[in-house]
Amino acid sequence: GDSVTQMEGPVTLSEEAFLTINCTYTATGYPSLFWYVQYPGEGLQLLLKATKADDKGSNKGFEATYRKETTSFHLEKGSVQVSDSAVYFCALFSGAGSYQLTFGKGTKLSVIP
Amino acid sequence: GAGVSQSPSNKVTEKGKDVELRCDPISGHTALYWYRQSLGQGLEFLIYFQGNSAPDKSGLPSDRFSAERTGGSVSTLTIQRTQQEDSAVYLCASSQIRGGGGETQYFGPGTRLLVL
Secondary structure: OOEEEEOOOOEEEEOOOOEEEOEEEEOOOOOEEEEEEEOOOOOEEEEEEEOOOOOEEEEOOEEEEOEOOOOEOOEEEOOOOHHHOEEEEEEEEOOOOOOOOEEOOOEEEEEEO | OOOOEEEOOEEEEOOOOOEEEEEEOOOOOOEEEEEEEEOOOEEEEEEEEEOOEEEEOOOOOOOOEEEEEOOOOOEEEEEOOOOHHHOEEEEEEEEOOOOOOOOOOEEOOOEEEEEO
């Protein structure tokens, strides 16, 4: 079945540091890939997505590239801010008889001034 | 425009009681999903609706859980005879008509359920 593996946290970075959160997946067919973010006390929000191989999703300074050869969708940001502190979830939608998003377990990021 | 809304935002109940959780999707979204977020299990899919029918109920953990959707809009998730392991945040999401699979699911704020 489909699965998503993302690096376990928590991750603590200083402001302006470089961020990478690794995400790899196993899926049937050619899934769409997503990063969702959950800020403290808020619901899940879509951060970015990519629907086919080599697509790059980007938003709010975050980027992730859909790498079919390595089945990965790593999240990166060049300079994090305190306001980026949140839990980040990698997810996939395979659509192969499945109607659900399959999520990784989430990575908690704390950015300190 | 309005996003996905859920009620109540918090619910505390006693073991053995029934609870109903409500989801109001984004207007015009025909697909509706229920997920559960718990500390030990992460985010788990429960059920998917397309219109009023539920082609995928594979994530419902037991027959104590049921859901319905009426008028292609509001959905209710019912948990009968609640158990302590049902304590979690229940999330609802909606999306437009399913096509190639790249549709974004928009999530509500969730209902935090605590079973004492």
